[in-house]
Amino acid sequence: MKKITLLVIIIISFLFFSYVINSLGEQPEQKYLKKVIDISNFVKSITGVPGIELEKARYFSDNFVIHPLVEISLSDPLYNLLWFSKTFDSFSENIKSRKFSPIFYAIAKYSGKIKRIDIIQDPSIQFFEEKSAPPPQAMKVFSGKIESPSLIFSLVRCISKPYSRYKSYAEKLTNYIGEIKKFEDQQNISSFLMKKDLEEINNIIEVSNTSFYNILLCFENFLSKIKDDPKMLGVFNADISDFSVLSLGEKDSVVVIPQTPTIIIDAFKKDTTYIYKRWNNDGLFYPSLAIIIDFGGNDRYVFENSSVLSLVLTYDGEGNDERICNFTCFGGSIGGADMLIDISGNDTYKSLGISQGAGILGTGVLLDYDGDDTYESVSFSQGFGGFGGGALIDFKGNDKYILKEGTENPSFQDRTKNLSMGQGCGSGLRADFLEDFKSVPGGLGLLFDYEGNDSYSAQVFSQGCGYWYGIGVLLDGSGNDTYKGYWYCQGTSAHFGTGVLSDFSGDDSYFCHYQGMGQGHDLGIGILLDVESTKDSDSDSFECKSRCLGMGHANGIGVFINQGGSDFYRADEYAFGDVTVDIYKRPPGIREIIPTWGFFFDLNSYRFDFSRYENTAEKSQEKLQNQKSISKDKFLIREKEISPEEIKSAIKKSFPFLRTFFYSE
Numbered sequence: 001m002k003k004i005t006l007l008v009i010i011i012i013s014f015l016f017f018s019y020v021i022n023s024l025g026e027q028p029e030q031k032y033l034k035k036v037i038d039i040s041n042f043v044k045s046i047t048g049v050p051g052i053e054l055e056k057a058r059y060f061s062d063n064f065v066i067h068p069l070v071e072i073s074l075s076d077p078l079y080n081l082l083w084f085s086k087t088f089d090s091f092s093e094n095i096k097s098r099k100f101s102p103i104f105y106a107i108a109k110y111s112g113k114i115k116r117i118d119i120i121q122d123p124s125i126q127f128f129e130e131k132s133a134p135p136p137q138a139m140k141v142f143s144g145k146i147e148s149p150s151l152i153f154s155l156v157r158c159i160s161k162p163y164s165r166y167k168s169y170a171e172k173l174t175n176y177i178g179e180i181k182k183f184e185d186q187q188n189i190s191s192f193l194m195k196k197d198l199e200e201i202n203n204i205i206e207v208s209n210t211s212f213y214n215i216l217l218c219f220e221n222f223l224s225k226i227k228d229d230p231k232m233l234g235v236f237n238a239d240i241s242d243f244s245v246l247s248l249g250e251k252d253s254v255v256v257i258p259q260t261p262t263i264i265i266d267a268f269k270k271d272t273t274y275i276y277k278r279w280n281n282d283g284l285f286y287p288s289l290a291i292i293i294d295f296g297g298n299d300r301y302v303f304e305n306s307s308v309l310s311l312v313l314t315y316d317g318e319g320n321d322e323r324i325c326n327f328t329c330f331g332g333s334i335g336g337a338d339m340l341i342d343i344s345g346n347d348t349y350k351s352l353g354i355s356q357g358a359g360i361l362g363t364g365v366l367l368d369y370d371g372d373d374t375y376e377s378v379s380f381s382q383g384f385g386g387f388g389g390g391a392l393i394d395f396k397g398n399d400k401y402i403l404k405e406g407t408e409n410p411s412f413q414d415r416t417k418n419l420s421m422g423q424g425c426g427s428g429l430r431a432d433f434l435e436d437f438k439s440v441p442g443g444l445g446l447l448f449d450y451e452g453n454d455s456y457s458a459q460v461f462s463q464g465c466g467y468w469y470g471i472g473v474l475l476d477g478s479g480n481d482t483y484k485g486y487w488y489c490q491g492t493s494a495h496f497g498t499g500v501l502s503d504f505s506g507d508d509s510y511f512c513h514y515q516g517m518g519q520g521h522d523l524g525i526g527i528l529l530d531v532e533s534t535k536d537s538d539s540d541s542f543e544c545k546s547r548c549l550g551m552g553h554a555n556g557i558g559v560f561i562n563q564g565g566s567d568f569y570r571a572d573e574y575a576f577g578d579v580t581v582d583i584y585k586r587p588p589g590i591r592e593i594i595p596t597w598g599f600f601f602d603l604n605s606y607r608f609d610f611s612r613y614e615n616t617a618e619k620s621q622e623k624l625q626n627q628k629s630i631s632k633d634k635f636l637i638r639e640k641e642i643s644p645e646e647i648k649s650a651i652k653k654s655f656p657f658l659r660t661f662f663y664s665e
């Protein structure tokens with residue numbers, strides 16, 4: 001009897017300890033919004049942080065059409081932090097459940113004035129629930145055999161209607177969008193946009209987004225039916241209605257994608273090379289569609305202008321893939337929509353511009369689930385929204401994001417450095433100094449990276465930036481990350497834009513020479529938020545030269561918030577919550593009436609302990625003492641160490657429209 005009791009005790013103890021060990025090993029729940037609510041409430045409560053008064057802003061600008069999201073962002077700066085943290089949470093849920101359409105939907109909806117995309121019923125259902133779909137009237141099988149005809153016919157029927165609607169709208173654009181072989185070629189599109197009625201171009205975006213969303217629903221349904229046994233489709237080459245449909249055989253290793261609407265499936269998981277060049281001899285583009293469903297293999301994608309006036313959807317299931325293209329490709333679109341989904345593998349992406357999550361007059365999304373990936377481009381890439389929206393979402397791995405150094409697309413700020421305009425940037429077109437043109441408000445650019453030790457490098461305009469009513473956001477969930485930029489970087493804005501960089505944990509390093517790390521210029525808002533993690537010390541370093549670290553310039557608002565850790569700060573001038581109206585010394589005017597704000601917060605962690613409401617004042621005091629003993633921040637100005645008290649008195653301004661705020665615990 002004693003032996004049995006002992007055995008029971010041993011078993012119970014074993015179960016108990018394995019429970020304890022398991023719960024210790026559990027990943028802490030990553031609720032990003034939760035982390036941010038408390039911080040922004042605190043910042044709000046002690047600063048009464050104001051927004052930008054749009055009526056006053058309009059004095060400087062001819063833009064009367066402003067996207068509601070930009071309007072709210074400008075009038076309530078901390079709204080950005082909450083809004084995008086919430087989006088980060090919801091995308092995370094969708095990624096886990098392998099839902100692609102809600103992610104596209106969210107980006108499309110919030111980057112343009114989308115009304116009609118609110119579809120109540122999934123349109124793909126009616127096509128996929130038919131027991132046996134009859135073959136379409138126009139069908140020709142060139143080779144092989146369609147083994148599961150009803151599935152293929154259902155897919156074709158499902159995408160036909162939205163595609164033909166898109167085509168009828170996109171055909172009107174063929175004369176405006178020509179070949180893009182170098183950055184200057186984009187001028188055609190800019191001139192087109194700046195001459196058109198905004199209502200008209202909103203309609204074009206709305207139709208392409210709605211059509212693509214419908215097609216995405218059709219694809220998701222099709223994928224769910226075939227993913228366990230894609231070979232059941234058979235090997236064939238056929239024309240079905242207006243579409244070329246190819247299901248590749250084991251020996252098809254190089255595929256040249258035709259210019260006509262095409263669906264390609266590789267069920268055999270071979271190493272395939274896909275080649276797609278999209279221009280006609282007359283230099284014009286005509287609307288098209290390409291859906292590539294590749295289940296595995298180490299594939300190569302060599303594309304040229306694949307997503308001009310086109311709806312492109314690429315799904316790649318497995319393998320280390322290599323992708324090379326010039327412009328508008330790999331989740332980058334002009335005048336249409338492009339979504340690239342890569343489920344696994346260490347992938348490389350190389351392009352010149354408008355790619356890797358970029359949309360101009362359209363929407364582009366790159367969704368990479370796993371692997372150590374390298375993303376390389378020059379401009380308008382890795383989360384860029386022109387008139388429209390773009391997003392790069394990477395879920396796992398140690399990734400490299402590079403917007404190259406060089407002069408392929410020299411910036412206005414420094415002709416020896418490229419204009420990057422990416423890694424979470426939104427930009428409009430500025431025409432207030434041009435005759436016969438109207439300015440165009442900017443779109444939404446997102447770069448969301450959930451896990452891994454990542455490195456981000458770019459030149460001018462990057463890593464959470466907004467220009468001319470654009471919104472740009474970079475969110476990084478975890479890992480020890482490095483951010484390198486040159487000018488306008490890391491939560492920065494110019495001319496009514498908003499830029500946000502939020503890093504949710506890890507020991508991170510930031511480098512940005514000018515106008516960054518929470519910088520708002522000319523009625524713009526720039527925010528950098530570095531949140532401490534629960535386990536790590538979260539010690540960060542920030543190095544910049546001028547107009548950085550919570551700096552407001554010419555009626556802008558700059559907000560810098562860094563929580564926890566022993567941090568290192570280095571700057572030369574106009575930093576740490578400093579402000580100035582005009583470094584160019586223009587004569588006084590309305591700029592001396594609208595306030596300019598700079599906010600710098602270096603916070604200790606105790607304040608944001610959610611259990612603090614239960615704590616007695618005594619306990620909080622005790623915690624505060626503990627924190628003080630471990631938190632050792634270091635501040636350098638022009639290489640000389642300076643105390644927080646000295647910074648505070650140095651940035652003090654006497655004019656009422658210049659507001660500085662330095663807060664260090």
Ligand SMILES: [Ca+2]
Nearest residue numbers: 319321344345
């Ligand atoms: Ca891959």
Ligand SMILES: [Ca+2]
Nearest residue numbers: 371373396397
């Ligand atoms: Ca990755």
Ligand SMILES: [Ca+2]
Nearest residue numbers: 452454478479
């Ligand atoms: Ca990271």
Ligand SMILES: [Ca+2]
Nearest residue numbers: 505506508530
């Ligand atoms: Ca950090």
